[in-house]
Amino acid sequence: MLFTIFAALTIAGAVAAISLRNLVHSVLSLILAFAGLAAVYLLLGAQFIGFAQILVYVGAVAILIVFTILLTRNDGTFGTSSQASWNLGALIVIAVFGTLAWTIHSSAALQHALPPQPEATMQQIGTALMVRFALPLEVIGLLLTAALIGAATIALHEKQERP
Amino acid sequence: MTPLSSCLMLSALLFSVGFAGVLMRRNAILILIGIELMLNAANLNFIAFWRYGSAPEALTGVMFVIFSIGVAAAEAAVGLALIISIYRHRKTTQIDRINSMRG
């Protein structure tokens, strides 16, 4: 019941995000989709992931996209592609979804019995991150630092070229 | 429909919507939004398999999503910086006008 509501919210947000003509509306719908997905995570028992989803996607990625939208002047001629390529794209999307759906439907992996709610306390996640996944964590930290510097460099260069 | 398959169907749908955004819109920012949606669909898959799969106490799915979110944040930052940089040079964010790599 709750799952259906949040799933519907997510899908509605996602569809609105890619179909609305106003970019800011798109981002706001995207935030809705992210929030719905976070709720789905919470339902699935992944509390940390749910809050992290909100913190990162709503609090950072969406705001970043908003900044980009405001920093680039969008003259209103954007929108969908030409009719032919739109049709082609729709066809391909439907084909991809069809194959995915059919695969999921016919998969043998879904025949398992429903397991009990697994435990994922903060303690466990913290221990796992600090012990077993310490190296990936470091690598992610390095990656984020590199991305930070790289993004700043890309977006900030050419100081002298301005007359 | 089992809970797992409904999760997977939601994920597939989300992926397809994101893919549609990438294929059918021309604005680079919207394409980035589509990519974010596809990434989220993948994350949902991980969580679903962690929740309903075997050996959930290993927390592999959760860990994977944590790192995936980290990578996605980096990707979004660099991608948007690229869009700003492209806009600065070409005065457009329409992806079909950016074809200087044409052979």
Next chain:
Amino acid sequence: MTWIVRNLWLIPALPALAAGLTALAKRHQRRYSAALAIGAMGLSFLLSLCAFSQVMLAITHGQPSRQVVNFPWFEFGNQWLKLGWMLDPLTAIMLVMVTFVGLLIFIYSTGYMAHDDNFTRFFCFLSLFAAAMLGVIIANSLLLLFMCWELVGLTSYLLIGFWYHKPSAAAAAKKAFITTRIGDLAFLVGMLWLFSQAGTLLFYDQGAGCLEHSALTAMVAHLTGIGMAASTGIALLIFAGAVGKSGQVPLHVWLPDAMEGPTPVSALIHAATMVAAGVFLVARVYPLMAAHSDAASALSATTALQVVTWIGAITAVFAALIAVAQNDIKRILAYSTVSQLGYMMMGLGVGGVAVGMFHLITHAFFKSLLFMGAGSVIHGCHEEQDIRRMGGLSKLMPVTFATYAVGMLALCGFPLFFSGFWSKDAILHAAMGWSISRIPFYLGSLGALLTAFYMTRQVYYVFFGTSRLASHHEATPAAHTAPPTPHESPSSMTFPLVLLASCAILLGAVGTPAWPWFDSFLSGEAPIFAFAGFLEHGILPVMLTSTLIVFLGLALGWWFYGRQPILSADLPDALEQLQPGIFRVLQNKFYVDELYEHTVIRWNSALATFSDWLDRWVWNGVVMTVSNLVLGLSWLARSTDTYLVNTSFDEGCNTVTTSGKLLARLQSGRTQSYLRLVGIAFAALVLVLIWSARS
């Protein structure tokens, strides 16, 4: 082999290092560069003292006084070219002299050059010079000696032209460099000849060196086409190098002009050390010079030594004559140096190594003393060099005057108390006993007379009478109105003067006939003290004669210049009033420069013009013909290339380009079309996988 012999290379290496470090210094780092140069020189001096005491010890213990260190430099063919250094009495005494005088002159320079902008450059060159000179001294290989010799020439060039913005200085530097090059060319030829004869350039190499018995015998035995022994030819060629470096007639012309350099340079290079290098070279290769076949009489001098003697004697008188009529304080000293170098050569020729070298050493001290005194005078008189415009300085510059007087008396050979007397006396005594002719003795005596005369003249002009500096400055439109008064120089300049003056007096004691320490030291024997030395054959008459000659010269000088004080700078010289014609000839240096100008240099330029013509018309024509031929050939080749090779290749290229363009259509540059393909591929792949799994 003791520590000092193994590490003798340190003595030249230290100043070389100092020169390198000073070269890196900035222009304003004066204190640093001076400290570096003086420190390196001081260390070298200490090491030289070590070396000297080592030789002394060896002599008193009766050990061989000569030690050599040889090392292979590079291999050519199946032979190794070897270099090396040696320590023998000659080296030791020269090392001490050069480092001591050099150290004093370095100290003196800090005062003399204090106001120069290129202070650091000066010390860099000075250090480099010291390194090269010390290299000449310790070399055990004629090749190493020659390399250092050329380095010495280079630094001499650099230092003469130190004030290169002065055209006269630049010209003097060029003149010095080119003139000595003539001698060095002969030196190089002689060296090559020596190598072809002896197969080695090492002086001493355990019996295999070129100055040792076996090689000498072979060279003496080898006769050339004109009937002269190879050893004689080689010795004469090497002597030509010495003539160039030591300013002997006829290559003396550069030395007076070299006085354009800073006075410390004149003192160090053109009085004490570098010019003496020629004398040192002759002393070093003396076995070669004196080599004679067993058939000839052992007593008669060889041809080479005769040449040395005659050149020396002629130079001694010739330069002394010119010095009489010069007015530039440094120029007088320069001609005096040439004259004294002639004495040394004569001494080498008639009396052997010890006689010539003794005069070299004493001369080094008193002549550098005189030069530095002259520098002090010039410094005190605000860069005035004309002796006619000086005068009365004895009261204003007492220390300079006193030391200058000591140097002057030493140079004149004032009896008994001054070193110059003993060294000159030894030469005259040897000349009197020369077997070939008495004429060198008479020439030497005349030179001594003239020396006493012109030095007296100079001293009277400079230090007595009234100051004539003011009149000169009134004549020129000077910026400052008050005439400058001469003043005593700073202590950094007077201290070396005093030290050198004491040396100029004391050094005579080591070479008196009664205690011929110097002679025996050079020959590696312990000295014997005996008053009987004075009573040997001919000693006392010669001493008396030379004393008489000196007093005569001094008296003549007093008669002409000291009787009445010289009142005005513009008055003609006393000698000029007496014999204007001769005086003009002397003043113009016997017109030697003009002679060269009209003969050698003119021929040279004519030859150059002819070569230029030959180059332009004959050789160029040949070259042009060949190049046109090549051009024609290349045109043919290009035609073949263009019409035969290229056409087919172009076809191939076009095909590749066309196919590439066709393929490039696939790459539209639009991300979305790529993604569409990815989507289709993904769907197709999944379908294929499922289908293949089913079947």
Next chain:
Amino acid sequence: MTALAYNSLHHASPQAADQIFLIVQHWIVSHAPAGLQSLLAILLSVVAIVGGFGLLFAITTILERKGLGRIQNRYGPNRVGFFGSLQPIADAIKSLTKEDIVPQTADKLVHLLAPILLVLAAFSVYAVLPVGRNMVLVNLDAGVLFFFAIGSVTEVAVFMAGWSSRNKYSLLGAMRAIAQMISYEVPLILSSLTVIMATGSLSTVTIVEKQAGFSRILPHWFLFTPWGFAGFVLFMIAATAESNRSPFDLPEGESEIIAGYYIEYSGFKFALFFLGEYLGMFAISGLAITLFLGGWNAPLPFLTWVPSYLWFFAKLLTLIVAFIWVRGTLPRLRMDQLMNFAWKFMLPMALLNLITAAVWHFMPSGPVRWLVSIVLVVVPYTLLGRNQMHKSHLEKRVYRFAE
């Protein structure tokens, strides 16, 4: 708010005053039908929170206006009620009855949603704040994370308000606010990380429990450790910036961009914004109390008989008074100063504070530990502060646009 709380009630009857709200809630719930009991319990808590903090909002407005008035040498509101004490009621009635003006070109839906989202987000974070013993709506395992996650939604609301108004001042104010909030969120989270490291938990309840107890007279609050003190100061500075209060009130600086992102709001929507702002301030102060000031714990051993929620609110009021005082005292910063301060001072200090906390954790207790930790805090503070002071070179501002 479950069986555990219920049990503790009966066994801890001496502390009836402490648990009075829980007893009342339990009594009401026990009269409801069985199926609705849990829902009703939650609803009652929500109502209590909304009511309690709403009242605090009213008190704070009058306190702030009077306080600022005294600081600025004037009376402040003094007409309604006893010395103007009923002014909040008059304000509420005024804003409810004023006309709601929406600009013609505004994006009406977003314009409407923005204040609602803000207030919702502001109220949501109270769910994890323990206001008294056993008085927390949900004891989330990731409570602090929840707080920050929901807190970041505020930025979205601010952007919605600024963008939908179609007013350049609104948009500028919104962008400034977002930039500022994102920048100061980093030191905010980093400084609270020290506490999470020390307690090993993200749960607010656990954090408060870890600070219970006394050694002689000193309570075990994290404030009384070198890293905790530094963290608290950093946290409070960042909190001031997060809640857009003076001296970090550039986004709504009246003299610069009129009122920032709520320039086009009037009437009830404006009141909602006002409410949201203050609620955010209370919430972040509450988090500061939870993290550093021992939550609802009494400051002195002999005062433990005072009900725990009273301690919480006493501490909260102290912090609010401090906020008002700071607002009345300090001038506003410039935008570049603000950013420099965040990235060049706050961020390094917060990172170094993490190291200090780790050093504190791993060293044996004793005076040496104190000395090392204090040095680790004071030396960087001095150096960084000196660095900031000396870099006050004045030059022409360079504006960069993505042209």
